[in-house]
Amino acid sequence: MGWSSTLPPAASARLRQPPVPRGGGVIPREAWKIWPEVTPQPQDIRRTKTGEFIVELPLVSYVLVAVDTAFSERETADFSACVVLGVWERRREEVSRATPWMAERWGSPDPHEALARSEEGSDQPRVCLMEGWVTRAGLNDMTLSPVTQKPVGLVPRLLDTCRRRQAHRIILENANRGKDTADELRRQMYSHEFDVELVDPTGSKLARMHSVSPLFSAGLVYSPANLIRVLDKDGRETVDVREFAWVAEIASQCLRTPRGKQDLADCVSMGLQWLRNAGMLELQHEFIKSELERRAWKPKPLNVGQLYGVA
Numbered sequence: 001m002g003w004s005s006t007l008p009p010a011a012s013a014r015l016r017q018p019p020v021p022r023g024g025g026v027i028p029r030e031a032w033k034i035w036p037e038v039t040p041q042p043q044d045i046r047r048t049k050t051g052e053f054i055v056e057l058p059l060v061s062y063v064l065v066a067v068d069t070a071f072s073e074r075e076t077a078d079f080s081a082c083v084v085l086g087v088w089e090r091r092r093e094e095v096s097r098a099t100p101w102m103a104e105r106w107g108s109p110d111p112h113e114a115l116a117r118s119e120e121g122s123d124q125p126r127v128c129l130m131e132g133w134v135t136r137a138g139l140n141d142m143t144l145s146p147v148t149q150k151p152v153g154l155v156p157r158l159l160d161t162c163r164r165r166q167a168h169r170i171i172l173e174n175a176n177r178g179k180d181t182a183d184e185l186r187r188q189m190y191s192h193e194f195d196v197e198l199v200d201p202t203g204s205k206l207a208r209m210h211s212v213s214p215l216f217s218a219g220l221v222y223s224p225a226n227l228i229r230v231l232d233k234d235g236r237e238t239v240d241v242r243e244f245a246w247v248a249e250i251a252s253q254c255l256r257t258p259r260g261k262q263d264l265a266d267c268v269s270m271g272l273q274w275l276r277n278a279g280m281l282e283l284q285h286e287f288i289k290s291e292l293e294r295r296a297w298k299p300k301p302l303n304v305g306q307l308y309g310v311a
Contacts, residue, residue: 026209027254031216032223034241035128042237045227053227053239058128060086062280065162065170065194066271068263069154069177070136079134080154080177081263083250084165085271086130087280089123124287125280127215127272128222130165132250132264133157139177139184155184167194171274173266174198201270205258209265212272218283221272223247 035058046054064085070078141153150160158181162170170185172178182196189196201208215221224247228240253265275281282290 025255026206026213026257027216027251029251029255031213032129032221032251033219034225035222036225039239039241040227042229042239045239053229055224055227057086057130057224058088058222060088060128060130061125062087063130063165063167063169064271064275065158065165065167066267066274067158067170067172067178067181068266068270069172069175069181070263071176079136079261079263081134081267082132082158082161083129083264083267083271084131084161084167085268085275086128086165087125087275088128089125124284125282126220126222127275127281129224129247129250129268131161132246132267133161134263139180154181155188158185159188162194169195169197171197171199171270173270174200199270199274201266201273205262205266205269208269208273209254209257212269212276214283215272215276215281220281220283223251 036056042053046056048054064087066083066085068081070080135152135154135157137152137154137157139153139155142151142156143153144150145152151157154177158170161167172182178198182198185196203211224244226242226244226247228242230238230240232238250264250268253260253262254268257265272281
């Protein structure tokens, strides 16, 4: 265990520890919610042919792929990074019972009326980390990976990621080789499989991470847990919740922003900013306000005869 969580930044740097302030950096590791929220039983988890547990992600309604390209694929260059974010929703009724309690306008002591409101209300969107990786490779390097037996090139790998995850949109930072990558994706994809967009993030890396930190504080950002099959002291099968190596690296980069390698952290902040600006992620008070406004406003009934002057 490192000392970075108990030492001030200057002392941590002198001892060659990550200079992270006491209690964590911009995005503490504890700010990430864990999926699944409740540890399942061994009999409730699907397995591979080798007996490994399969982590089932929540049912997502929108998949966003965020990419930060590098200028070069040399060993001394930065990595090209990719992060996949999936938007999913939780029942509105669970959110409505959090502070502040909207008893008169939001909830109801009548269970039948509460059920009707629950059915007509919408769900609050959240986001789950689905995948993340880094690479140093040419745009169209067709060399096969010895592990996946797929091309290692940036564009073929992005196409494979978007197709496997059924992505709706891929955003690329408009810097380094972002435009070249976007042009190649448009050229090689099938008939408009997904949207390709170049974005220009504003502000520094630290400012961008601070701008999305309220989403973490509100518990709206999840990371998948690694479910491991273990045996307890009595020899019974049980599930141990651990952390994937790629999830740990993303969380570590977000923790130490803006120090060290930030390729994956930049993708996280860029993706969350895009979802926030697109209205797909709202803080709890924003969601409650928009729901109340939606339910309070009712359009006037349309009289078709008046439109034609016959009423």
